[in-house]
Amino acid sequence: xxxxxxLDAREMEPPEPFEKAxxxxxxxxxxQYLRILHRRVPYPLFExxxxxxxxxxxEETATASYEIIIYFPEDADSLHSEGVL
Numbered sequence: 001x002x003x004x005x006x007l008d009a010r011e012m013e014p015p016e017p018f019e020k021a022x023x024x025x026x027x028x029x030x031x032q033y034l035r036i037l038h039r040r041v042p043y044p045l046f047e048x049x050x051x052x053x054x055x056x057x058x059e060e061t062a063t064a065s066y067e068i069i070i071y072f073p074e075d076a077d078s079l080h081s082e083g084v085l
Contacts, residue, residue: 035067038068041058
């Protein structure tokens, strides 16, 4: 079972979501993933993830916000089997 870290950025103003997410991602280890709840798609964060060799998945929720999962490539199979991805 993987460890989930969560960041609810829906009420945050820029650049706070980016700053908090990157602080978490700097300490992220294999076996952990970050779930971000956001009111928009954080495109600058995806470039940061690419440089750290992290993958991401974005899903629009029913409340017109977004759920972003950021994870290590080696955890993809486990995330699929746990129903996260």
